[in-house]
Amino acid sequence: MTIAGRTLGSLLLFTVLLAAAPALAKTLVGALTAGAVASPDRFGALAARDALRKGGNAVDAAVATGFALAVTYPEAGNLGGGGFMTVYMDGKPYFLDYRERAPAAARADMYLNAAGDPDTALSLVGNLSAGVPGTVRGLYDAHQRFGKLSWKQDLAPAIALAKRGFRVPAALIAERDEAAPQFAKTTNFAAWAAPMRTGQLFRQPELAGVLQRIADQGADGFYKGPTADLVVAQMARGPIKGLITRADLAAYTAVWREPVVGQWRDFSLITAPPPSSGGIALLQMLQMKADAAPLFRGQMLNSPQYLHLLAEIEKRVFADRASYLGDPDFVKVPVAALIAPDYNARRAREIDPARPSATAGVVPGLEKPQTTHFSILDRWGNAVSNTYTLNGSFGAGVVVEGAGFLLNDEMDDFSAKPGAPNMFGVVGGAANAIAPGKRPLSSMTPTILLRNGRVAMVVGTPGGSRIFTSVFQVIVNAYDFHLPLKAAVAAPRYHHQLLPADTIFAEPYSPFPASLAAGLRTRGYKLVNQGYNGDIAAIEVAGRTPVVAPDPRARGFGLVVP
Numbered sequence: 001m002t003i004a005g006r007t008l009g010s011l012l013l014f015t016v017l018l019a020a021a022p023a024l025a026k027t028l029v030g031a032l033t034a035g036a037v038a039s040p041d042r043f044g045a046l047a048a049r050d051a052l053r054k055g056g057n058a059v060d061a062a063v064a065t066g067f068a069l070a071v072t073y074p075e076a077g078n079l080g081g082g083g084f085m086t087v088y089m090d091g092k093p094y095f096l097d098y099r100e101r102a103p104a105a106a107r108a109d110m111y112l113n114a115a116g117d118p119d120t121a122l123s124l125v126g127n128l129s130a131g132v133p134g135t136v137r138g139l140y141d142a143h144q145r146f147g148k149l150s151w152k153q154d155l156a157p158a159i160a161l162a163k164r165g166f167r168v169p170a171a172l173i174a175e176r177d178e179a180a181p182q183f184a185k186t187t188n189f190a191a192w193a194a195p196m197r198t199g200q201l202f203r204q205p206e207l208a209g210v211l212q213r214i215a216d217q218g219a220d221g222f223y224k225g226p227t228a229d230l231v232v233a234q235m236a237r238g239p240i241k242g243l244i245t246r247a248d249l250a251a252y253t254a255v256w257r258e259p260v261v262g263q264w265r266d267f268s269l270i271t272a273p274p275p276s277s278g279g280i281a282l283l284q285m286l287q288m289k290a291d292a293a294p295l296f297r298g299q300m301l302n303s304p305q306y307l308h309l310l311a312e313i314e315k316r317v318f319a320d321r322a323s324y325l326g327d328p329d330f331v332k333v334p335v336a337a338l339i340a341p342d343y344n345a346r347r348a349r350e351i352d353p354a355r356p357s358a359t360a361g362v363v364p365g366l367e368k369p370q371t372t373h374f375s376i377l378d379r380w381g382n383a384v385s386n387t388y389t390l391n392g393s394f395g396a397g398v399v400v401e402g403a404g405f406l407l408n409d410e411m412d413d414f415s416a417k418p419g420a421p422n423m424f425g426v427v428g429g430a431a432n433a434i435a436p437g438k439r440p441l442s443s444m445t446p447t448i449l450l451r452n453g454r455v456a457m458v459v460g461t462p463g464g465s466r467i468f469t470s471v472f473q474v475i476v477n478a479y480d481f482h483l484p485l486k487a488a489v490a491a492p493r494y495h496h497q498l499l500p501a502d503t504i505f506a507e508p509y510s511p512f513p514a515s516l517a518a519g520l521r522t523r524g525y526k527l528v529n530q531g532y533n534g535d536i537a538a539i540e541v542a543g544r545t546p547v548v549a550p551d552p553r554a555r556g557f558g559l560v561v562p
């Protein structure tokens with residue numbers, strides 16, 4: 001009996017091992033010494049750490065961080081906004097689009113004044129600037145598909161932070177005070193934000209109530225019932241009425257899309273497809289830089305000639321962006337053509353090494369036609385790269401009364417009028433015109449780099465139109481210039497976006513090298529101070545051990561979780 005029993009036992013064990021072998025093999029291939037999180041604040045990082053320690057995977061940790069930041073990082077973390085999640089799970093790439101959608105009553109000319117010009121007071125502030133939020137549906141769908149912990153476990157840290165309060169960092173007070181004046185006349189922002197004091201506990205009982213409904217009822221706790229009623233009631237308050245209806249909320253869906261996947265050097269990049277322009281733009285920039293290698297040879301990082309060559313690449317990318325990119329459910333975006341190596345090699349040959357190509361001459365090239373990011377890695381080698389946003393800092397400045405969360409002003413990412421710049425100074429045309437149910441074009445670029453099927457880097461940032469140029473710079477700093485991650489993230493960032501013409505945006509670091517300013521002026525550029533740009537949250541894997549490097553520009557926090 002005993003022997004038989006043992007034999008049976010080991011046979012059973014053997015069978016189970018055999019059955020599990022493919023999954024096991026996959027799991028072991030990516031196994032790391034630790035998981036890691038790079039979050040825009042400490043509370044978000046701790047939420048991820050707790051999920052990873054409980055045996056959750058990268059998606060559980062991302063859901064926990066996403067909800068925690070909706071409590072502690074209200075300028076961009078959100079329930080009332082939307083975003084994108086790039087996932088690498090069990091050796092396969094995925095992309096979840098939970099971008100806001102235009103309400104059914106939205107119209108192409110809804111932000112034009114009597115003279116036919118865009119009125120940014122309407123597209124950036126107040127109820128009318130809000131798209132139908134996607135975050136809760138997105139985090140719910142991600143958890144449904146991949147979560148290992150329970151939904152309630154993933155929401156627990158956020159509920160505790162909202163109920164018990166968190167100590168307000170000085171940086172949040174600075175953000176609040178900077179944003180407040182633009183909301184003063186037309187929204188209820190001041191009343192909500194006034195009780196925050198540096199270092200004091202800030203409790204948000206109404207928000208805790210909404211989070212509890214979401215924990216109990218899933219996404220329906222947001223898109224139906226009392227929370228939906230509160231959002232709809234908010235649309236009728238204040239001087240600017242909004243468009244979001246119960247039907248808009250009930251009809252909101254997130255979409256699993258094919259990520260943009262491309263090769264660069266010995267890396268595979270998994271990155272954002274439309275309705276983001278970011279993944280396409282990032283691949284175009286990396287390819288053009290590689291194609292123009294002879295021009296870049298010997299150029300020091302951030303020398304005048306290096307920045308000129310980058311600007312030449314960027315202006316071509318932005319010309320394509322303005323013409324071809326929009327919501328793929330509404331317009332046909334020629335993704336394959338835009339990231340085709342031949343196409344980018346041809347565009348790279350157009351680079352003028354001596355001086356800026358004339359802005360008007362840089363046309364779309366095909367023959368035919370306060371956001372925040374977190375990066376998470378679990379010890380099984382799965383990764384989540386997630387960027388989500390309210391668009392501007394604190395979004396529309398509208399707090400849903402009784403629910404305690406802010407609504408986005410994402411409608412400004414549409415092209416209100418062909419050729420008219422949005423908040424980030426970028427232009428667009430028909431492909432990004434407003435239509436009911438459509439998603440506005442984004443630049444968000446949550447990206448995962450793989451080397452031999454294993455995660456090498458998880459990276460992303462806020463920054464509007466500067467997002468993909470920032471992600472590009474960090475990748476190139478790390479892999480072309482071999483800087484350690486910390487230095488690759490900290491290095492000064494520059495930006496050019498076709499319009500305004502011949503303008504290079506620089507950060508105000510000091511002392512600003514006089515030779516750089518002079519070198520750029522000689523080449524015909526105007527230098528403009530853009531303030532500090534971006535808040536990169538990056539994890540790099542060296543061997544089997546992750547390294548995190550918070551961006552010194554903000555209050556980011558990284559943790560390695562053994």
Ligand code: DON
Pocket residue numbers: 370371372389390391392393410413441442443444461462463464465467
């Ligand atoms: O989707 C986009 O591209 C913008 N709404 C992102 C806004 C942003 O990054 C603001 N933060 N600086």
